[in-house]
Amino acid sequence: MGKRGEVKILSNETFTVQLYLDYFNERLRVDDYRGNIKKVLEAIEPILIENQFSKCIFHSRAEHWKLLLSYGFQLEAIFSGYFNGSDNYAMTLYKDQERRKSDVWVKEDEILESVMKKGKNQELKRTPEDYVFRRAVEKDAGKLATLYRTVFSIYPTPMDEEEYVLKMLRTTSIFYIVEYNNEIVSAASADINKSFHHAELTDCATLPTYRKYGLMKKILVKLEEELRREHIFCTFSIARALSFGMNAAFYQLGYTYTGRMTNNCYIYDNLEDMNVWVKNLAT
Structure with missing residues (x-):
């Protein structure tokens, strides 16, 4: 079996972001970030396409989850106290209709x-x-x-x-x-x-x-x-x-x-x- 996943850090003068490329579960996870959210989203889009990930999970701080809504993300869960006492809003974006659909x-x-x-x-x-x-x-x-x-x-x-x-x-x-x-x-x-x-x-x-x-x-x-x-x-x-x-x-x-x-x-x-x-x- 090939590599199941890997951590990747992207950084430039406008943002830094830590990603987990989860090949086994066909998804990308944004675990931590600072800086310009729009630039972060622009940076991860080619990674989603290149790896054919059907789901993106963005671990968002409270001040950013509404912004992510405007970019097509949806709120699926809240992890209370996740960021040293502050809540994590688990925002998701789907790239495949079947991945979005649950029959149960x-x-x-x-x-x-x-x-x-x-x-x-x-x-x-x-x-x-x-x-x-x-x-x-x-x-x-x-x-x-x-x-x-x-x-x-x-x-x-x-x-x-x-x-x-x-x-x-x-x-x-x-x-x-x-x-x-x-x-x-x-x-x-x-x-x-x-x-x-x-x-x-x-x-x-x-x-x-x-x-x-x-x-x-x-x-x-x-x-x-x-x-x-x-x-x-x-x-x-x-x-x-x-x-x-x-x-x-x-x-x-x-x-x-x-x-x-x-x-x-x-x-x-x-x-x-x-x-x-x-x-x-x-x-």
């Missing part, structure tokens, strides 16, 4: 409504004593890759590769795992952005046989505790809109739904809509 939007609305009707049950299921919860270490990289390879046939990042997982463990991510009989049966991570002081709760995976104990909710609570110790209080997650269980877990843990990203990334064998959930760990 109403079904996803119904799932979200069901999640909220269920209520915020904060109780955690009892886990058998022989299940071990702990923070992952570097030697767990191989078993973590096996877990993700087993659970997901396709995933937006190469979590099925031991070297990639090891890199994440050594740099930006905290992983929490559950072991049973010396096997990792459930895991999730907090990917920390040290520049903007936020973290994404992501890479949530549990082997099907072990999904009856509510392991993921407990892992998420453990990750929140780790983030507070790191003084990271802005946290968010992007959950499959078709997954009742994951959306229910975040809602019950006090996260707020703030939007849905259409055909955002490949999971399993399709592009999927993703719900955005945010939480302030300081409150």
Whole structure:
């Protein structure tokens, strides 16, 4: 498989912008910028065309999202507190009609409504004593890759590769795992952005046989505790809109739904809509 993505920085006398060219998910993401917004948009247009990206995601500060509306972007979600306490308005532009269209939007609305009707049950299921919860270490990289390879046939990042997982463990991510009989049966991570002081709760995976104990909710609570110790209080997650269980877990843990990203990334064998959930760990 070729390169899944790369960071690119463009800079001149009128602007500087940090991009992520996401070849795997056929999209361009504007992660940070300063200067003339119009010039930024002129600079990224040829990149969209050259790479045949069908979606552009622009992480906009509060003072710029209305300007982006005038250039054809639309607001899909708000990541509260994303930029060192200031909100990120996730603006999107589509270059392909099929990428813009979702055939399951109403079904996803119904799932979200069901999640909220269920209520915020904060109780955690009892886990058998022989299940071990702990923070992952570097030697767990191989078993973590096996877990993700087993659970997901396709995933937006190469979590099925031991070297990639090891890199994440050594740099930006905290992983929490559950072991049973010396096997990792459930895991999730907090990917920390040290520049903007936020973290994404992501890479949530549990082997099907072990999904009856509510392991993921407990892992998420453990990750929140780790983030507070790191003084990271802005946290968010992007959950499959078709997954009742994951959306229910975040809602019950006090996260707020703030939007849905259409055909955002490949999971399993399709592009999927993703719900955005945010939480302030300081409150």
